[in-house]
Amino acid sequence: MTTLLSMTRRNIKLFFHDKGLFFTSLITPLILLVLYVSFLGNVYKDSIMAFFPEGITVSERIVDSVAVGQLISSILSVSCVTVAFCSNMLMVQDKVTGAALDIAVTPVKRAYLSLSYYIATYVSTSIICITATLVCLAYANAMNSYIGFREAVLLLSDVLILAMLGTAVSSIINFFLSSQGQISAVGSMVSSTYGFVSGAYMPISQFSPVLQKIISLLPGTYGTSLMRNHAIASTLDVMEAEGIPTEIVEAIRDGFDLNIYFFGNRVGVGGMYAVLLLTVLLLIVIYVVINCTCKKVRK
Amino acid sequence: MKNIIEIQNLTKTYGSLTAVDNLSFKVKEGELFAFLGVNGAGKSTTINIMCSALAKDSGSVIINGNNIDTDSDKVKNDIGVVFQSSVLDKSLTVLDNLQSRGALYSLHGKELRQRIDEVARLLDFSDLLKRTVGKLSGGQRRRIDVARALLHKPKILILDEPTTGLDPQTRSLLWKVISNLQKSENMTVFLTTHYMEEAADADYVVILDGGKISADGTPYELKTKWARDTLTLYGVDTESVEGLGIPFERLGDGYKLYVSSPHETKTIVIENGFDDFELAKGKMDDVFLAVTGRELLGGDGK
Ligand SMILES: Nc1ncnc2c1ncn2[C@@H]1O[C@H](COP(=O)(O)OP(=O)(O)OP(=O)(O)O)[C@@H](O)[C@H]1O
């Protein structure tokens, strides 16, 4: 146990010694925020207005609040995974510097070693993503959105869960890589595709039915949807309280992926948590097992 | 004396290249064992296999009675290794490095800290503990590498070209520390080096070429077999040297003759009544060159 702690401490220290790495990882979500706000803000608002038939009026604050919720849930769900990929490089770096060789000649258990990499990456990813979330929440607050304290806490916890998922996936992939170049390549591949396949860039409801089915098999989708719920649902409650017909509110829930369907069955928020946590657990087990079975360092 | 390392028919290939080729040898407990060979002979590969960092193709390696295939954890506790190139974390301090590596041997807290202070005193780097490893000089870093290998008090210390690129002071400090440990703890030292004068002090020498042993023995045996003694005669004229019928070279004031045995020397000196002469045993350098049939390509200092 002390060994695990000590290794984790080493890994975290190595991460934060590279100040450039920390700031570049942090800057990615912030750039996303700026881009979304400047280019997609109005697109989002228009897509919300489209749900309201003529004759029904809705306050500007509500429309803005839905747009903001949509925006920050998109950014955060993508960031958790891409940041994990950016910051999960120590395992590969150790292979390059020879530290992995030095560790391989010690009697340390591979399970501890692999967990120490996992935890260290998780900690640094979380620190970055939490910082980004606070910035997003400050933006939401400035826009006078309906995201309250409860929603903010839930969003922060979603970020922590998604960071676990991102760290687990990147750890498994990075286990098979052996150079910095490969990491960057995989990192940019993931950043460019993850937003689509998790429904963060475009609502899943706008994809073709076949694609929707495929996407519903990927756990990241449920992470995005969970965040959508926590970022938008409170505004929808206000909408209902203001007398907007339930059918319209329900249509918005479907259209913005607050409701998500697994082969026709609606998956509730509890189900989303279950999918995410079980996937994380399963991935960590897979990660540790591959580490334990591939014992020797090939140099 | 028991054998602390027993290697049988060890083979390792990289694609079509056979780096270690059916290699077998033994190392006795407490001895200084020199493992020599030209660049690319397979020394580092053998070492990596011995400390379970690299998978072998076939053969068996027994270290202190434990097979590396079945008891690798025990083996790892018995071995301390200084790699050819430094493998510490360059952006961390010396202390951080030693602490995180010590933890891998389940050394923690006070016990570890005491051990670190002990090796720091031994290798004279107490003043460097707070410095960043990446900013140390090559020789300073090498001492930390050795300290890292000694942290868990291994029974066997493996040194892969430990002294390449070091100044004479650091070299002699390292050797003093290592030979003290060898004597006081009966530690076995497994050494790879390109400095033949270091190998000359070894108890046993193996010379590797293309992954195979091309010669082995004590330095004395090797010198006797592979290197000719030289007899230098002074105060004689060229004719009398020519008259001996032995190949010679003119060297300043004297004549250098290659003789095959001390016995031959005795005969030459006595029969001809030479009274100013110098007899030198063959050197390990000569042995190495004769065995490998190639020029020795110095260390590639890293
Ligand atoms: N990872 C690898 N992949 C392919 N070939 C390798 C690898 N590692 C070593 N070799 C080859 O195996 C042979 C033995 O290498 P090794 O490093 O054991 O030599 P060495 O005796 O330690 O040499 P040196 O004195 O230069 O350190 C060399 O021909 C080398 O090119």
Ligand SMILES: [Mg+2]
């Ligand atoms: Mg080598």
